[in-house]
Amino acid sequence: xxxxxxxxxxxxxxxxxxxxxxxxxxxxxxxxxxxxxxxxxxxxxxxxxxxxxxxxxxxxxxxxxxxxxxxxxxxxxxxxxxxxxxxxxxxxxxxxxxxxxxxxxxxxxxxxxxxxxxxxxxxxxxxxxxxxxxxxxxxxxxxxxxxxxxxxxxxxxxxxxxxxxxxxxxxxxxxxxxxxxxxxxxxxxxxxxxxxxxxxxxxxxxxxxxxxxxxxxxxxxxxxxxxxx
Amino acid sequence: xxxxxxxxxxxxxxxxxxxxxxxxxxxxxxxxxxxxxxxxxxxxxxxxxxxxxxxxxxxxxxxxxxxxxxxxxxxxxxxxxxxxxxxxxxxxxxxxxxxxxxxxxxxxxxxxxxxxxxxxxxxxxxxxxxxxxxxxxxxxxxxxxxxxxx
Numbered sequence: 001x002x003x004x005x006x007x008x009x010x011x012x013x014x015x016x017x018x019x020x021x022x023x024x025x026x027x028x029x030x031x032x033x034x035x036x037x038x039x040x041x042x043x044x045x046x047x048x049x050x051x052x053x054x055x056x057x058x059x060x061x062x063x064x065x066x067x068x069x070x071x072x073x074x075x076x077x078x079x080x081x082x083x084x085x086x087x088x089x090x091x092x093x094x095x096x097x098x099x100x101x102x103x104x105x106x107x108x109x110x111x112x113x114x115x116x117x118x119x120x121x122x123x124x125x126x127x128x129x130x131x132x133x134x135x136x137x138x139x140x141x142x143x144x145x146x147x148x149x150x151x152x153x154x155x156x157x158x159x160x161x162x163x164x165x166x167x168x169x170x171x172x173x174x175x176x177x178x179x180x181x182x183x184x185x186x187x188x189x190x191x192x193x194x195x196x197x198x199x200x201x202x203x204x205x206x207x208x209x210x211x212x213x214x215x216x217x218x219x220x221x222x223x224x225x226x227x228x229x
Numbered sequence: 230x231x232x233x234x235x236x237x238x239x240x241x242x243x244x245x246x247x248x249x250x251x252x253x254x255x256x257x258x259x260x261x262x263x264x265x266x267x268x269x270x271x272x273x274x275x276x277x278x279x280x281x282x283x284x285x286x287x288x289x290x291x292x293x294x295x296x297x298x299x300x301x302x303x304x305x306x307x308x309x310x311x312x313x314x315x316x317x318x319x320x321x322x323x324x325x326x327x328x329x330x331x332x333x334x335x336x337x338x339x340x341x342x343x344x345x346x347x348x349x350x351x352x353x354x355x356x357x358x359x360x361x362x363x364x365x366x367x368x369x370x371x372x373x374x375x376x377x378x379x
Contacts, residue, residue, distance in 0.1 A: 009232050010231045010232055012231065015231065015232065015235035016235075018235065018239060019235060019238060019239050019242065021239075022239035022240070022242055022243050023242050023243075023246060025243075026242070026243035026246040026247060027246050027250065030246060030247050030250040030251075031250065033278060033324070034250060034254055034258065034278045034279070035258075035278070036276055036278060037260060037261070037262055037276070038262065038274075038275070038276040039261075039262035039263075039264045039273065039274065039275055039276075040273070040274040041264065041265075041266065041270040041272070041273050041274075042270065042272045042273075042274070043269045043270060043271070043272070044272065045272055045298075045300075045328065045330075046272070046274060046300075046328075047300060048274060048276075048300070048326050049300070049301060049325065049326065052276070115236075116236075116239065119236070119239075119240065120239070120240075120243050123240060123243055123244070123247075124243060124247055126356075127244065127247050127353070127356055127357055127360070128247070128324055128353070129301070129323070129324055129325060130352055130353050130355075130356035130357075131280065131322070131323030131324065131325075131349070131350035131352045131353045132301040132302055132323050132325055133352070133356075134301075134302075135300070135301030135302065135325065136301070
């Protein structure tokens with residue numbers, strides 16, 4: 001399984017898509033920091049920078065939309081293209097169970113998206129506030145314990161839904177469009193509990209975490225039963 | 230190795246995007262929310278997305294002393310007494326939060342901040358260029374070493 005994860009992490013098409021992802025996501029984060037208009041009234045002195053650091057991901061809807069789009073591409077290429085091209089016959093003939101191969105694909109996509117999102121988030125924040133590096137590092141230390149679980153749950157949610165739709169789709173194009181639609185429609189329809197970015201605390205992530213588990217299990221079951229051609 | 234190269238390239242691109250947005254940022258893009266402090270709510274915080282030269286219009290219900298604190302640096306950047314209303318020029322030295330406070334709970338003040346000129350501090354530009362150069366050098370080294378091996 002480790003071999004598969006390593007292979008999937010090095011896949012050049014996915015890495016190229018992640019390069020585009022980093023362009024779009026860094027722009028979304030920078031625009032969020034530049035367009036943010038805030039005023040806070042308080043009875044005591046506050047240090048609001050850690051909250052802004054976390055809000056860059058939590059309240060940034062363009063980030064969620066871009067992550068959904070890119071995840072749809074990455075998962076589509078990872079789990080569906082090989083079936084379209086017929087390469088899957090060779091891959092699934094290897095002495096590994098289908099469950100192991102599908103799980104490796106899921107975890108490599110999840111790891112790549114979490115790693116890139118977290119790195120770009122921290123980089124843009126630190127660079128923006130590098131004029132006051134001490135304050136920025138203090139905010140980073142205070143915000144990172146809630147940011148890591150946030151990204152983990154959001155990316156798990158996005159990847160699990162994309163993976164399930166991809167494995168159920170007839171080809172890569174349908175897989176990409178259908179999974180993006182499934183992830184983006186709640187934003188358009190303003191269904192808050194299905195969009196993990198719009199929330200005020202980590203409790204808002206319980207539903208996406210629960211749905212992630214359900215869709216992951218459904219993805220494995222569907223992938224095991226479906227003909228790889 | 231390929232993952233590391235692509236990752237470094239992505240980081241380099243993100244630094245470039247951050248620079249690009251900073252270069253294009255102008256006074257027209259910046260606005261501040263008016264704030265109203267007084268009574269128990271004696272601390273009002275504004276967020277400045279860039280360093281800025283601003284004009285602060287203060288209207289208070291009575292004579293009071295007003296303080297402006299740079300929250301990230303934890304230093305006072307302005308202290309003054311306002312007799313009813315006043316117009317104060319200020320410099321926000323970096324992107325971040327600035328706190329307006331009063332020394333009395335009986336006075337109410339309305340504060341309107343208008344930007345005159347915006348920019349980013351030297352430390353911010355330097356961080357972009359230094360980190361960008363380091364990443365570019367690392368990437369060049371990795372590509373060179375890869376070519377050398379094969």
